Amino acid sequence: xxxxxxxxxxxxxxxxNVLYTAVFLVALAAVLWWVYKxxxxxxxxxxxxxxxxFSGTEAYSTYIWPGLQNTLKAAALSMVIALPLGAVLGIARxxxxxxxxxxxxxxxxFFRAIPVLVLMIFGLALYAQYTNVSSxxxxxxxxxxxxxLYNASVLAEIVRAGILALPKGQSEAAMAIGLRKGQVxxxxxxxxxVTAMLPAIVSQLVVVVKDTAxxxxxLTFPELLASANTMSGYYGANIIASLxxxxxxxxxxxxxxxxxxxxxxxxxxxRKKSTGAVLGVQDAAAIAGTAATGAER
Amino acid sequence: MFDFLDKYDVLGAFWTTVQLTxxxxxxSLIWGTLLAxxxxxxxxxxxxxxxxxxxxxxxxxxxxxxxxxxxxxHDTLSITMGSDQVETANFRLAVLGLIVYTSAFVCEAIRxxxxxxxxxxxxxxxxxxxxxxxxxxxxxxxxxxxxxVLPLANVLIxxxxxxxxxxxxxxxxAALLMKKMVENEAQLLPxxxxxxxxxxxxxxxxxxxxxxxxxxxxxxx
Numbered sequence: 041x042x043x044x045x046x047x048x049x050x051x052x053x054x055x056x057n058v059l060y061t062a063v064f065l066v067a068l069a070a071v072l073w074w075v076y077k078x079x080x081x082x083x084x085x086x087x088x089x090x091x092x093x094f095s096g097t098e099a100y101s102t103y104i105w106p107g108l109q110n111t112l113k114a115a116a117l118s119m120v121i122a123l124p125l126g127a128v129l130g131i132a133r134x135x136x137x138x139x140x141x142x143x144x145x146x147x148x149x150f151f152r153a154i155p156v157l158v159l160m161i162f163g164l165a166l167y168a169q170y171t172n173v174s175s176x177x178x179x180x181x182x183x184x185x186x187x188x189l190y191n192a193s194v195l196a197e198i199v200r201a202g203i204l205a206l207p208k209g210q211s212e213a214a215m216a217i218g219l220r221k222g223q224v225x226x227x228x229x230x231x232x233x234v235t236a237m238l239p240a241i242v243s244q245l246v247v248v249v250k251d252t253a254x255x256x257x258x259l260t261f262p263e264l265l266a267s268a269n270t271m272s273g274y275y276g277a278n279i280i281a282s283l284x285x286x287x288x289x290x291x292x293x294x295x296x297x298x299x300x301x302x303x304x305x306x307x308x309x310x311r312k313k314s315t316g317a318v319l320g321v322q323d324a325a326a327i328a329g330t331a332a333t334g335a336e337r
Numbered sequence: 338m339f340d341f342l343d344k345y346d347v348l349g350a351f352w353t354t355v356q357l358t359x360x361x362x363x364x365s366l367i368w369g370t371l372l373a374x375x376x377x378x379x380x381x382x383x384x385x386x387x388x389x390x391x392x393x394x395x396x397x398x399x400x401x402x403x404x405x406x407x408x409x410x411h412d413t414l415s416i417t418m419g420s421d422q423v424e425t426a427n428f429r430l431a432v433l434g435l436i437v438y439t440s441a442f443v444c445e446a447i448r449x450x451x452x453x454x455x456x457x458x459x460x461x462x463x464x465x466x467x468x469x470x471x472x473x474x475x476x477x478x479x480x481x482x483x484x485x486v487l488p489l490a491n492v493l494i495x496x497x498x499x500x501x502x503x504x505x506x507x508x509x510x511a512a513l514l515m516k517k518m519v520e521n522e523a524q525l526l527p528x529x530x531x532x533x534x535x536x537x538x539x540x541x542x543x544x545x546x547x548x549x550x551x552x553x554x555x556x557x558x
Binding site: 084149256283 | 377378379380381382383386392393396397398399400401404405408409412414415416444449458459463469472473477490498499501502504511512515516519520523526532533536540541544
C-alpha cells in the first residue's frame, strides 16, 4: 500500500532518499551511541552481568523456565476458562429476550471498561478475605480471575461479532427449513463463526500473555517478569540484562503467536468454501480496545 | 459504609490517572504519527525502523517497559527526568513508558486510517505536482485522521486502563490507592465499587463521545 503515496523514484528523488537515509542513520547512530555510553558509564555492559545468560543454562533452568511456565499456565488457564464463558455471554447478548440481552450487555461493557489490574487486586483481596485458598496459590487465582473476567467479556464481543459477520442468508435458510432458534445457533451459526473468529481468538492470547506480567509486578505472582527481579538479586544487580532477556522472550513468544494468527487469517480469507466472514487480528484488537496488535499482513 | 472516602484521597488518585492519561496521549500521538509517517514513507531504512519498533514494542508487556524505566533508567542509569524527588521522577518515567508503548498502537491506528484513503486521492495530489511530504500532510493525513478517530479512541481507552500499570513503580494513581485501601480496610466491595465506578466514568464517556465524533467527522464517500 505504501507505494500509493509516492511515484516510482527518479534520479532526484533517489538522491534525496540517500540523503534522508544518511541523516536518519546518523541520528540512529547517535542515539545508539548515547545508549551504549550511558550503559558503559555505569558498568552495565560488564561481561559478569550478562554471563549468566550466555554461558551455562542455570539462569534458564532455575529462573526463566519456571517463570515462563507460570506465565503460560496462567495464560492457558485464563483462556480455557474465559472461552466458554465468553461464548455463553456472546450468545446471550444476541438473545431475542430483552431480559437476557440487556443485563448481559451491561456485564460485558462493565468488565471491558475496567483495568485488568483492578480486577486482579479485587481478586486477590477476595480470595484472602472470603476463602481459604492458601496464600501461595492466591496470586495465581487472582491473576486468572482478573484475566478471565476481562477476557471473557472481550471474547463475548468477538463471538458476537463473529456471528453477526455471517451472511444473513445462513440463519434465514436455516429457519426456512424449520430449525428452531437453538438449532440455528448450534448447528448453523456457531460452527461457521468458530472458524471465522479463530484468528481473533488466537491474537487475544497475546493480550492475555502480556497481562500476566501485571501479576508478577503487583501481586507477587512468580511469573516470567518476576523471575527477572529474582535473577537480578541473585546475579548481582544485573536488572537491565535480566529485563532485556525477559523482554526478548516475550517478543519471540508473542510475535510467533501473532504471526500464526495472521497466517490463519490469510488462509481463511483465501479459502473458497466458506461464507467469506473472517474476524481478523485487527478486529480482535479493535474489540479489545487495544488497537492493532497483529503482526504484519 | 463509604467512610473510607474521608480517609483516602480517591479524587486525587484519579486526578493522577487523568494526568498520566492526558500527558501520555499527547506524547504518543506525536511520536506515533511520526512512526506512521516513517512506516509509509519512501525511505527503506525509516520503514524498516518503524516496522521493527512497532513489532518489538507491542509484543513486550507494558509492565516490563515501565519497570525497565524505573529499575533500569532511574535506579541503574541514574536518569532522573529532571527531578530530585522519587515520586515526580517515577511519574515522569511512567509517562515515558506509556508513550513508548502506546505510540506503537497509535502508529497502527493511523496506518489503518491511511489505508482507508482511496488511491485516487493520492494520485490526484501527485498529479498536481505535490511531493511526498505535501501529499502526506495536505491530502492523505487529514483524511486518514478523520477515519482514525475510532481506532484512536480505542487506543485512548486502552491507555486510560493501562495507566494502572504505573502502580507497579509506585505512582500514586487509582489502582495503587485501591491496593492500599483493600489491604488496610475490611470493605472490599464498597472500595472496589468506587474504583470501578471511577474507571467507568473515565472510559465509557470517552468511547461514547469519540464514537459520536468519529461518525460526525467521517469522510463521506
